[in-house]
Amino acid sequence: MVEEKVVVENVSKRFGRTVAVDGISFKVMKGEFLTLLGPSGCGKTTTLRLVAGFYKPDKGNIIIDGKVMNDIPVYKRNIGIVFQNYALFPHMTVFENVAFGLRMRKTPEDEVRRRVKTMLETVGLAGMEERYPRQLSGGQQQRVALARALVIEPDVLLLDEPLSNLDLKLRLQMRKEIRRIQKRLGITAIYVTHDQGEALSMSDRVAVMNQGKIIQIGSPTEIYEKPVDSFVADFIGEANLIDGRVEMVEGERVGVRVGDTLLETTADHLRLKKGDEVFVVARPERIRPSREGIEAVVEDAEFLGQVRRYYLRLTGLDATIKMDLVNYVGEEINVGQKIRLNLGRFAVVKKDGG
DSSP: OOOEEEEEEEEEEEETTEEEEEEEEEEEETTOEEEEEOSTTSSHHHHHHHHHTSSOOSEEEEEETTEEOTTSOGGGSOEEEEOTTOOOOTTSOHHHHHHHHHHHTTOOHHHHHHHHHHHHHHTTOTTOTTOOGGGSOHHHHHHHHHHHHHTTOOSEEEEESTTTTSOHHHHHHHHHHHHHHHHHHTOEEEEEESOHHHHHHHOSEEEEEETTEEEEEEOHHHHHHSOSSHHHHHHSSOOEEEEEEEEEEETTEEEEEETTEEEEEEOTTSOOOTTOEEEEEEOGGGOEEESSSEEEEEEEEEEETTEEEEEEEETTSSOEEEEEEESOOSSOOOTTOEEEEEOOSOEEEETTOO
8 A cells, every 4th residue: 555645734824815725635655756737826935834834724634644743843854846947055065065964963974975886876966075166057057956956865856947947958957867766766746836737747746726726636647638527638748628518428428519510528537517618628640631621711720840739720719829830741832722621539627616
């Protein structure tokens, strides 16, 4: 049986009149990588700081290893934290930065040297012990911050948008590196980001937050394929939200009328009934020209490198959608042309989010 490492139980936090976190609950299992994902101001960093102990919940409990931690200060929680700005000590060498937490715990010096050496090898910084932060690249500084958080062998690793200051190429590289190290050490991690790509590529599960609440929690595939409402559908990746009405429900099968076309899909995670107003969630990369399907007129086209993006006005509907084609070898598509579309695999969400 997998052990519950962190439990956030009906937790709320206010700052004056502002409700930052509004009665959220979730569990993180031992060795799991959970990401809190959402727009700025949604409550994800406040939630992380509640777990860390920087804030005390107004209501509810923070539980780690079965113990309620609400009144336990930060320095008494065995938690490793990687901040957005790394927070390295500029006057200390790489070795001294990584050793800091161990020395604060009065760890014997021979063990400090052994553990720091091993951790620097783990994060790929062996041989850089005597350098100062100013002598390191952004990616190397990020690795030092990660090593400092991990060397104390924390119960939980918390990461607050640690890649936001890096350029795109380095961000992609460090995504893989953080996940590799987390898996190798088997550590429980909670990661905060507003970047959907990071969340989908790194996580075991993703908790999508908005306005202080958790809207949906599940695997990256579940979040992407089966959003519970239009906010999640629109926030995760790119999505076309097309007006529709449910005409048929038979078990898991649902028939949705879009214009003069009836589309069928499965929506077993929703409680839909005939007559419900819904959005059809169609991903641009899954839409293809077809001999049958929804009729549209090509309004514009863009070349985006590997992708050719088309903007299409759906006939009879007040909607323009996007279609992305990669290595398309079919008939040429021109602006002003009428075509029919196959939406591919799509999802359905209620307009009221219910």
